[in-house]
Amino acid sequence: MSVTRLVTGSGAPTALRSPRSARRGAAALGLAATMTFAGVAATSAPVSAAADPAVGPVFTDGMAQPVFSTNRNDWLREEVWVETPIDSDGDGRNDRVHAEVTRLRETETAGLKSPVVYEVSPYYAGGNSVANHNVDHELHEALRPGKGWMNRGGSTKDPATDERLAAAGVAGVAEGDEAVTGTGPQPAISTSHESNWLPRGFAVVHAESLGSGKSDGCPTTGGRNETIGAKAVVDWLNGRAKAYDATGREVSATWTTGKVGMIGTSYNGTLPNAVASTGVEGLEAIVPISAISSWYDYYRANGAVVAPGGYQGEDADVLAEYVYTRADRQICRSVIEDLAKEQDRVTGDYSAFWDERNYLNDVDKVRAATLVAHGLNDWNVKTKHAAQWYEALKARGVPHKIYLHQGGHGGSPSVNVLNRWFTRYLWDQQNGVENDQRALIQRENRTLVEYPEWPEPTAADTELNLAPGTDGAAGVLTGDKTRLGKPVTETIVDDASKRALTLADAVTSPNRLAYKSGALTDAVRLSGTPQISLRMSFDQPAANVTALLVDYDQNGKAKIITRGWTDPQNRTSISKTEPVKPGSPYRLDFDMQPHDYVFAAGHRIGIVLLSSDYEYTIRPTPGATLHLDTTKSTVTLPLVGGAAAFTAANG
Incomplete structure (x- = not known):
């Protein structure tokens, strides 16, 4: 077992709040640790659990350890609106993305600089009741206005809505998290990822995609404006964009290293692909789970109008209407009407509309190390999305790994797999993850098997x-x-x-x-x-x-x-x-x-x-x-x- 200690901060040192077993084990075994301060590496005595003289993350066997407080009331929270360079709703001012930061108190009191785990979603504010297109008609028939619509939800609770929200963690509590009960400002977006990453020294940012929740702008089902909106948060974390609090005061992210890892499932996993395709500096890693790589392949197949599994009759306009949850419900009407026209349910042809939503066009710009995760039986976001994105990254030498499981939509790699990935690319710890087997596949009997690459080279x-x-x-x-x-x-x-x-x-x-x-x-x-x-x-x-x-x-x-x-x-x-x-x-x-x-x-x-x-x-x-x-x-x-x-x- 190897233990590494990264020391950050300046001035009077502060002891870690919650020494954990990894550090205690290191001390008991008398293992030496590597300390880094102000960019200078040196060899230190074994890490002590009794009185730690510095504030910083601990790494054991190439993974960040949960050595910081697990008490949510010890964490700092702030709400910001990040300014983007676009005005997609045409109101005369640049759109702003609503985001919330959760970070360790040590970033304020002891100079700790944290990398960021970032998830952006159009689902955090819930979803609207929508109607899907009718599919019972002749091929290449243009339906008349007002004809051929059916209620997705039926007369009772809408299971499709529930599935979308559950995949996005909209309720604000992800699996393994607890309800927030502390005093002071509380997050209105989500608490997902916090319990995994805050104790390991990371900060967590959640943001609402354009047109949803408290964000400005319009939803466009994968349009360029959504990519720019999500990217703006990465720019803010690296000092290239402005953000403001609820009073209009400018807020800077002085507490972060600027290294960002994006993660999410479904639409929330698609946006990391989109942002990575811009080549934005500071986005060091992404984990797209059940993510779209080209929206044409979500709603079409080889010229045919084809639905995502479980959503017969859905299309780009329907999804945009579903996530259009900002307070002003009229300003984006013309944008959504244009989606309905340009998506072309008559011919199913690939067009400029779909080309704008094809992230493979800009895969040459991707520099973020990518851990693709997908269910082999996902018929919502079909496996083609993962396969073609992964193949393109391989061809371009981008650091890559793939996790395939026997489930359907969703399904994240284990925390340990994610930890090695984020530790390597966000904390810059040389844990050798890039030399691991590239493919981790859950076989039909549910056992996990590692392979050199995917598809199988033989x-x-x-x-x-x-x-x-x-x-x-x-x-x-x-x-x-x-x-x-x-x-x-x-x-x-x-x-x-x-x-x-x-x-x-x-x-x-x-x-x-x-x-x-x-x-x-x-x-x-x-x-x-x-x-x-x-x-x-x-x-x-x-x-x-x-x-x-x-x-x-x-x-x-x-x-x-x-x-x-x-x-x-x-x-x-x-x-x-x-x-x-x-x-x-x-x-x-x-x-x-x-x-x-x-x-x-x-x-x-x-x-x-x-x-x-x-x-x-x-x-x-x-x-x-x-x-x-x-x-x-x-x-x-x-x-x-x-x-x-x-x-x-x-x-």
Whole structure:
């Protein structure tokens, strides 16, 4: 065990309030510590628990230890409004971001300088009752004003609202925290992160995104103004922006080192990606959890209008309306109306509107060490967001790590994992985290396994063919082209009322095509992004196309592992709609959501094709017919061990 002591401050030293076991253990073992004062390193005697002569954090085995007070009444709190360089609500003055700081008393009394754990959210003030778009209409149909809206919440408590607020910790109490009961100013935003990081010497800042709570400006669902607003807090912490208290007095952040780590889940995790993409100085680390990397991929997929899981019919305008909780409820009306027009639910095309909300455009500017966390079964913010962001950071040499778990939306790495990350990049302790294994994955049996990188470096794209079945029964998923036989055209009759899992489970159905491998004689691991290549024709000028990757157990029961969607009218570009001529065959190449999954021995790997997906796509009137040329259609799976592994295990 190694113990490091960082001494800060000047003048009369103050003893730490709460000596903890890590320091006591160091003293008992007689371990030497490294002391740093005014930038000069020296060797000291063992750290003593009886009377500590200096104020500063303690590091054991590369992690900051909870040696400061855990009593919230000992902490200092202040409320500020940070000025931004933009006026997104058009009121003639620059927008201000409402933020609250929680810091140690030692930053005031003993000269302690703290790095900052920072979370910004549009959810802290709650959410409005909103209505989602109707999805039961014909494809490429523009709904008339006043038509096709449905209440998200129903007649009772809105579970979607509850989920969004819970993910953001809106109630002000995160898991492991307690209600604030002290006297004096109390935070109106949140207490999340405080119990983890204040005792370890960090400060915590919570801020409300533009258009929400006590912040000015307008919500724009990932627009540039939201990025600038969140960035302004980092600038203030580094002396480059002004902030004011409730009386209008200017407030400076003299208590911080200027090193900032952003963290959050969902929208709260998306904003760290956005701010990091500006390259702002002082943002040293981010932990985006279930975070969006491109808003197009949240509400669209390969030209198709596709909902986030659990929010059928939601779109950028609906989410903006939901988080528009500032006191003035009229000033941003025109902004939200423009969102509704520019998001384009008719064609689903990628446009300048979506390009503004694509943080991958500026990934070259990212310098913040990034710890990506995502649920492998997150169908709200789908896994593509984590995979493409992580891949782009890898390619550019940004310090990176990924944590993938078996849950859905949300799910943070452990405090120890976060501690090593923040200690390395915010306290600048050389704990070697950059030399750790890059990927931490929770396997199907819930054990955590470390891997050198993700996707698994030994995974190789494996092209498999679709051999037709008979009378609607499942065909064969095979790597052997000799099994294809003569050219065969199979058909799918669209019925959007039938759910994907029901169709995958069906022994026969006119509404889907299914192809299964043989029973596996050994486990086969998928790691990466499956790809679909189909040769199809249509009897109508518009159709949805959906593909499922399915695990069939020994009893033939289906489990959907991942899925993908496309609009045939965007077959050559997500930015361009091209009419489909009924009867003409087209090549459709599209991706499924990335995954890391082990197909167990005795199971079968399946591919299921359907048209509309009840839970995600627009749901037109049933009856459209899709024709698949099986001999010219393939699926490519990134399998560990590649084609040889599939062939060996395919019984």
